[in-house]
Structure formats: structure tokens, C-alpha cells
Amino acid sequence: MDFGRMKHGAFTAWWMDFGRMKHGAFTAWWMDFGRMKHGAFTAWWMDFGRMKHGAFTAWWMDYGRMKHGAFTAWWMDFGRMNHGTLVAWWMDFGRMKHGAFTAWWMDFGRMKHRAFTAWWMDFGRMKHGAFTAWWMDFG
Known part of the structure; x- marks a missing residue:
């Protein structure tokens, strides 16, 4: 970053x-x-x-084939996936309170992503607000 x-x-x-x-x-x-x-x-x-994108090729979005192993359903919550203009699927808009990217960014409840687990946000210190330092909690 x-x-x-x-x-x-x-x-x-x-x-x-x-x-x-x-x-x-x-x-x-x-x-x-x-x-x-x-x-x-x-x-x-x-x-x-x-x-x-090489490793992320079409699957990153390419809904039809998206079977990315570790990024499976939780990444987008396919069930609600209705792209259009990054509608519901991107983050599960039900909770989407965009402004400051509230908790919806990943729908923490389901986030069990192995490699992206805790570090992705460092949940313990997560003080979301407006993407404070928690995004990676550099220090």
C-alpha cells in the first residue's frame, strides 16, 4: 500500500x-x-x-465459472450476486452503509478465508470508520 x-x-x-x-x-x-x-x-x-489478470483471470468476476476455492461464496455471496453496477453482490448491500465502508466489506460473519483470515482486516483492532489504519494495521 x-x-x-x-x-x-x-x-x-x-x-x-x-x-x-x-x-x-x-x-x-x-x-x-x-x-x-x-x-x-x-x-x-x-x-x-x-x-x-493471469491468476485472477475471469474468475474474479466471471460469475459463471467463479469456483475459486478459497474465495468461493463468501467473497461475494453469490446467492445475491446481481452485478449490474456492483449492486447487491459486491458486499451484500443489505448491510451496505457505504459512506465509510462499514462492516459489509466482507460480511465478517462468513469470512473464513484461510489466507485472508484475520490479517485482511485485523478484526481485533478494526475501527472501520473511514478505512482508518485497520485496513492492514500497518504497525
Whole structure:
């Protein structure tokens, strides 16, 4: 994330520090910086048309095939998945209180993701609010 520059606000450059982002498998596609117009998670979040991300290929979204083992149902809660413009599926909008990305980000109750477990948020210290330091709890 390039913790040093983290200036959350509205997903500033810290999210990945686009300039230096050379994350192996998460290269530029993660956001498709050119179109990144956060606001309300426009189409850029994945830019489905171009998404050809090696390890995350189409499955990241490609609903029909999404059988990603560790990211299975919990990642999106397929049952409610109705993409369109990142509608219900992205986070289980029932709890979605976007503004500050409340607890819905993962629907903690079901989050049992092995590799992403506690570290993804470091639940113990999670003080969500507006993506405080808990996102990774760098220190």
C-alpha cells in the first residue's frame, strides 16, 4: 500500500501507490488507473472488458465459472450476486452503509478465508470508520 503515503480521504493514491505498483500478479489492472473515477465504484473497479489478470483471470468476476476455492461464496455471496453496477453482490448491500465502508466489506460473519483470515482486516483492532489504519494495521 505504500504506508508512508497513506492519506485515505477518498481512496487517494495510497490504495496502491499507482506509480510504483509493480505487484507481480496485481499489476495495473487492479484499478485500471486511467479510468479510476472512484465516486461510486464506477466500472473501473475491474473494467470487466479488459480483465485478463493471469491468476485472477475471469474468475474474479466471471460469475459463471467463479469456483475459486478459497474465495468461493463468501467473497461475494453469490446467492445475491446481481452485478449490474456492483449492486447487491459486491458486499451484500443489505448491510451496505457505504459512506465509510462499514462492516459489509466482507460480511465478517462468513469470512473464513484461510489466507485472508484475520490479517485482511485485523478484526481485533478494526475501527472501520473511514478505512482508518485497520485496513492492514500497518504497525
